[in-house]
Amino acid sequence: xxxxxxxxxxxxxxxxxxxxxxxxxxxxxxxxxxxxxxxxxxxxxxxxxxxxxxxxxxxxxxxxxxxxxxxxxxxxxxxxxxxxxxxxxxxxxxxxxxxxxxxxxxxxxxxxxxxxxxxxxxxxxxxxxxxxxxxxxx
Amino acid sequence: xxxxxxxxxxxxxxxxxxxxxxxxxxxxxxxxxxxxxxxxxxxxxxxxxxxxxxxxxxxxxxxxxxxxxxxxxxxxxxxxxxxxxxxxxxxxxxxxxxxxxxxxxxxxxxxxxxxxxxxxxxxxxxxxxxxxxxxxxxxxxxxxxxxxxxxxxxxxxxxxxxxxxxxxxxxxxxxxxxxxxxxxxxxxxxxxxxxxxxxxxxxxxxxxxxxxxxxxxxxxxxxxxxxxxxxxxxxxxxxxxxxxxxxxxxxxxxxxxxxxxxxxxxxxxxxxxxxxxxxxxxxxxxxxxxxxxxxxxxxxxxxxxxxxxxxxxxxxxxxxxxxxxxxxxxxxxxxxxxxxxxxxxxxxxxxxxxxxxxxxxxxxxxxxxxxxxxxxxxxxxxxxxxxxxxxxxxxxxxxxxxxxxxxxxxxxxxxxxxxxxxxxxxxxxxxxxxxxxxxxxxxxxxxxxxxxxxxxxxxxxxxxxxxxxxxxxxxxxxxxxxx
Numbered sequence: 001x002x003x004x005x006x007x008x009x010x011x012x013x014x015x016x017x018x019x020x021x022x023x024x025x026x027x028x029x030x031x032x033x034x035x036x037x038x039x040x041x042x043x044x045x046x047x048x049x050x051x052x053x054x055x056x057x058x059x060x061x062x063x064x065x066x067x068x069x070x071x072x073x074x075x076x077x078x079x080x081x082x083x084x085x086x087x088x089x090x091x092x093x094x095x096x097x098x099x100x101x102x103x104x105x106x107x108x109x110x111x112x113x114x115x116x117x118x119x120x121x122x123x124x125x126x127x128x129x130x131x132x133x134x135x136x137x138x
Numbered sequence: 139x140x141x142x143x144x145x146x147x148x149x150x151x152x153x154x155x156x157x158x159x160x161x162x163x164x165x166x167x168x169x170x171x172x173x174x175x176x177x178x179x180x181x182x183x184x185x186x187x188x189x190x191x192x193x194x195x196x197x198x199x200x201x202x203x204x205x206x207x208x209x210x211x212x213x214x215x216x217x218x219x220x221x222x223x224x225x226x227x228x229x230x231x232x233x234x235x236x237x238x239x240x241x242x243x244x245x246x247x248x249x250x251x252x253x254x255x256x257x258x259x260x261x262x263x264x265x266x267x268x269x270x271x272x273x274x275x276x277x278x279x280x281x282x283x284x285x286x287x288x289x290x291x292x293x294x295x296x297x298x299x300x301x302x303x304x305x306x307x308x309x310x311x312x313x314x315x316x317x318x319x320x321x322x323x324x325x326x327x328x329x330x331x332x333x334x335x336x337x338x339x340x341x342x343x344x345x346x347x348x349x350x351x352x353x354x355x356x357x358x359x360x361x362x363x364x365x366x367x368x369x370x371x372x373x374x375x376x377x378x379x380x381x382x383x384x385x386x387x388x389x390x391x392x393x394x395x396x397x398x399x400x401x402x403x404x405x406x407x408x409x410x411x412x413x414x415x416x417x418x419x420x421x422x423x424x425x426x427x428x429x430x431x432x433x434x435x436x437x438x439x440x441x442x443x444x445x446x447x448x449x450x451x452x453x454x455x456x457x458x459x460x461x462x463x464x465x466x467x468x469x470x471x472x473x474x475x476x477x478x479x480x481x482x483x484x485x486x487x488x489x490x491x492x493x494x495x496x497x498x499x500x501x502x503x504x505x506x507x508x509x510x511x512x513x514x515x516x517x518x519x520x521x522x523x524x525x526x527x528x529x530x531x532x533x534x535x536x537x538x539x540x541x542x543x544x545x546x547x548x549x550x551x552x553x554x555x556x557x558x559x560x561x562x563x564x565x566x567x568x569x570x571x572x573x574x575x576x577x578x579x580x581x582x583x584x585x586x587x588x589x590x591x592x593x594x595x596x597x598x599x600x601x602x603x604x605x606x607x608x609x610x611x612x613x614x615x616x617x618x619x620x621x
Binding site: 012014015017018021068100101103122123 | 403404407410411413414415417418419422441445
């Protein structure tokens with residue numbers, strides 16, 4: 001597995017903790033957490049500053065994205081991220097949805113973006129399963 | 139006069155005119171017929187004279203032939219008398235030509251004399267010479283009758299022609315004048331009605347205008363047409379209202395359906411989220427205990443409890459949101475001071491925790507007729523929101539309730555100097571599951587939706603003004619429902 005820089009965007013502190021701990025269990029240590037789509041976008045947009053600060057740990061190459069968030073939700077994030085990818089060197093960065101939603105409608109809407117590679121339903125995947133999914137999309 | 143009566147006069151005049159014309163023609167033809175009969179009469183007299191003149195000897199005399207000729211002569215006055223009618227007799231008496239009828243009667247008598255003469259001769263009662271002389275005399279008399287007959291007939295025909303033709307012409311002229319007058323009259327009436335109906339800026343009702351200015355069939359037509367038109371208008375109006383109602387209902391149902399779908403989705407998501415989180419945490423607790431990492435296990439157990447509490451609050455909020463609408467009889471006279479005091483007490487812990495000062499004033503006369511439960515629930519939610527989302531960066535934090543009695547309604551203002559709601563999200567405040575400061579405090583996102591619902595129950599309205607300086611909710615409750 002190549003080095004994974006993970007970015008978790010979720011408004012639930014506990015869900016971030018759970019995913020973060022699962023990622024650590026499978027050996028991913030470069031993890032950044034953001035509590036809203038807006039915070040996630042700001043983080044990516046401050047590209048030069050973060051690159052300088054974090055070095056190889058930036059930019060993230062996998063973003064775990066929640067859907068229901070108060071300020072900028074997952075779908076709004078995807079739309080804005082599309083523009084941001086071209087602006088910065090984020091073309092190798094892919095997204096894995098991380099949501100409680102099991103609705104096909106939400107899955108279809110997310111998969112409409114070419115950079116969305118998988119859809120993890122919260123509470124349904126073990127650390128090992130997440131590892132397999134990551135391996136699969138790399 | 140009604141149009142139909144005027145038209146009837148025209149019809150009567152026309153029938154009279156046609157009748158007179160036909161009568162005149164008939165009489166003129168009758169005159170011609172009498173002339174014909176007289177010509178025939180003369181022809182037979184001529185034959186008779188010839189038979190008499192050509193007889194030189196008594197042996198040549200054919201009495202039967204003479205008798206037959208006299209029968210033929212007598213037939214014309216008989217036919218003439220048979221054809222003449224009462225009107226002709228009346229006219230002839232009035233214009234002094236009745237002698238023609240008397241001449242016919244005389245001619246029959248004279249012809250009968252001739253026949254008697256033949257009978258006398260056949261019976262040898264008179265001599266051949268006497269018979270011959272008398273026969274010549276009869277022929278002359280009959281001939282004279284024919285000559286005399288012409289004059290009264292010509293006079294009668296002339297009279298009919300001279301009298302009837304001008305009469306027909308006069309009646310025709312009257313008829314034409316009357317038709318022209320009526321035509322103008324009808325056109326005038328219609329134009330008058332058009333002018334009346336086209337008139338603008340009149341205060342008089344159209345029904346009264348018609349009743350005062352129009353009469354006859356046009357009035358009747360307008361009344362019937364007006365009634366029909368009104369009926370059609372009412373139908374159209376009802377149809378339009380129904381269409382609008384259907385449209386509004388459809389829109390409202392579609393909206394309700396969308397809201398319900400959204401509600402169901404958010405409910406399933408928000409109910410499931412704390413459960414999923416708790417499940418994940420519980421797995422870690424098991425794992426940590428196994429690894430004797432009791433510190434983390436303990437921390438995660440606390441988090442599980444907080445997730446369960448979150449779930450509990452959410453369920454309570456949903457249940458509150460679905461409280462049945464209070465019935466009018468569930469209102470009572472409520473002491474607003476007591477409501478304010480209860481709201482302060484209900485939120486005491488939260489206010490204290492956030493160092494938020496509460497104050498309330500009720501500028502009302504006596505008690506207010508309202509539903510106490512709804513009123514308390516509205517104020518509780520607004521005050522708890524103000525406490526939860528207070529701005530710690532400000533010198534002090536406050537929430538203030540001011541209730542004012544106005545002429546027609548009560549105005550309730552809930553003012554705080556908290557974080558405020560982002561301007562671009564103001565339109566979403568009363569929607570379910572909307573939270574604007576998720577990191578500041580806990581909440582289900584149902585509080586303001588519940589407030590809105592209970593304000594609606596009380597037939598009131600709610601609006602808000604918000605900035606980073608704070609938020610003011612303004613609730614207006616009508617007096618007629620609350621007094």
